[in-house]
Amino acid sequence: MNDLQLYGWNEELFRRKQESAYKDFTHGRVMLTHKTCYEVISETGYYTCELTGNMMYGRDASEYPCTGDWVIFQSIDRDKGIILDVLPRVKTLYRLKNGAVSQQQAIASYIDKAFIVQSLDSRFNVRRIERFMLQLSGEDIQPLLVLTKTDLGFNTGEIEKAIIHLSHKIPVCYTSIESPESIDKLREFIRVGETVVFTGMSGAGKSTLINALCGQEVLRTGSISDSTGKGKHTSTRREMVLLPESGVVIDTPGVKLFGVTNNDTDTLSDILDISDYEGKCRFKDCRHVNEKGCAVIEAVENGEIDSGVYESYLKLRREAWHYAASVQEKRKKEKSLSKLVEEVKGRKLNRQVLS
Numbered sequence: 001m002n003d004l005q006l007y008g009w010n011e012e013l014f015r016r017k018q019e020s021a022y023k024d025f026t027h028g029r030v031m032l033t034h035k036t037c038y039e040v041i042s043e044t045g046y047y048t049c050e051l052t053g054n055m056m057y058g059r060d061a062s063e064y065p066c067t068g069d070w071v072i073f074q075s076i077d078r079d080k081g082i083i084l085d086v087l088p089r090v091k092t093l094y095r096l097k098n099g100a101v102s103q104q105q106a107i108a109s110y111i112d113k114a115f116i117v118q119s120l121d122s123r124f125n126v127r128r129i130e131r132f133m134l135q136l137s138g139e140d141i142q143p144l145l146v147l148t149k150t151d152l153g154f155n156t157g158e159i160e161k162a163i164i165h166l167s168h169k170i171p172v173c174y175t176s177i178e179s180p181e182s183i184d185k186l187r188e189f190i191r192v193g194e195t196v197v198f199t200g201m202s203g204a205g206k207s208t209l210i211n212a213l214c215g216q217e218v219l220r221t222g223s224i225s226d227s228t229g230k231g232k233h234t235s236t237r238r239e240m241v242l243l244p245e246s247g248v249v250i251d252t253p254g255v256k257l258f259g260v261t262n263n264d265t266d267t268l269s270d271i272l273d274i275s276d277y278e279g280k281c282r283f284k285d286c287r288h289v290n291e292k293g294c295a296v297i298e299a300v301e302n303g304e305i306d307s308g309v310y311e312s313y314l315k316l317r318r319e320a321w322h323y324a325a326s327v328q329e330k331r332k333k334e335k336s337l338s339k340l341v342e343e344v345k346g347r348k349l350n351r352q353v354l355s
């Protein structure tokens with residue numbers, strides 16, 4: 001019997017389940033996704049589940065369950081099931097869907113903390129950290145910066161200087177696979193019943209850290225199995241693991257590009273330490289691009305704001321605005337399309353009445 005409280009099940013989720021039309025069926029948490037196939041852990045064991053036809057065709061693919069979701073399913077065999085409902089999703093890590101302009105993709109949900117993992121080598125990039133921080137702040141997910149591979153002999157001074165504008169907004173933890181003490185320190189950030197997602201670029205050391213926290217190689221060993229072998233998603237990169245005497249961790253696939261969808265510019269300014277200057281611009285609606293009397297630009301020119309930070313601000317804001325504008329445009333089109341359909345329906349009806 002699995003204790004789902006260790007996976008985060010609580011009274012609030014129980015209440016949400018009672019509101020579902022399928023409340024009398026089994027509930028469980030999605031541990032792994034593979035196209036339209038899901039590994040779900042329930043009190044009675046692991047199930048390889050698929051979606052009902054209604055769920056697949058009645059909604060956009062971005063609304064399909066993601067790792068971390070709590071679902072209600074009907075078991076149809078000892079280890080197979082059909083997902084009937086997904087409990088309302090909260091605290092979700094989203095990203096802009098690859099190749100899309102107005103669609104976001106849920107990577108993991110019901111997340112308490114996110115470890116932003118960066119390796120201390122030539123690939124270290126402070127701009128990526130800012131990007132993740134912006135995205136996480138939109139969902140009230142607590143971030144922690146995990147700087148890995150300290151054994152490679154990085155220059156502490158340089159790194160500290162690069163993240164100085166972030167240091168009072170995000171706790172930092174340095175790790176090395178060669179230092180068990182550093183792994184123990186990281187473990188202290190994860191509490192029983194909590195869910196922590198590991199994000200970061202490919203090769204940052206996410207899977208290595210999770211294996212170290214677990215004390216064994218747990219990732220990519222294919223925890224589902226059935227007699228046909230169909231359920232062995234060994235190539236799937238996204239996986240949830242319950243740490244011994246600790247919380248749940250989710251590994252996410254390393255991506256090259258992580259597009260943001262959170263267009264809360266106030267938060268962006270706070271993260272990048274720009275807010276104090278914004279209030280001093282001559283114009284209230286200053287965009288800090290080329291306006292006269294812009295205190296932000298002035299601060300960049302006299303070196304108070306790092307030019308890299310300023311560029312990052314403009315880039316992230318542009319990206320998030322572009323996403324928001326594309327979503328609005330899409331909604332407008334959908335609205336006028338449904339209006340047109342209604343009009344055509346109305347005309348048909350009128351013709352029937354007249355004939």
Ligand SMILES: Nc1nc2c(ncn2[C@@H]2O[C@H](COP(=O)(O)OP(=O)(O)OP(=O)(O)O)[C@@H](O)[C@H]2O)c(=O)[nH]1
Pocket residue numbers: 148149150151152175176177178200201202203204205206207208209252253254255
């Ligand atoms: N020197 C050193 N190498 C490390 C450390 N942690 C991880 N590595 C190595 O870095 C490489 C990438 O590690 P992974 O754990 O696979 O990285 P990942 O972030 O999971 O990468 P993706 O799965 O592609 O997203 C491996 O060769 C690891 O052995 C460390 O603390 N020190």
Ligand SMILES: [Zn+2]
Pocket residue numbers: 278281282286287288289291293294295296297
């Ligand atoms: Zn300005």
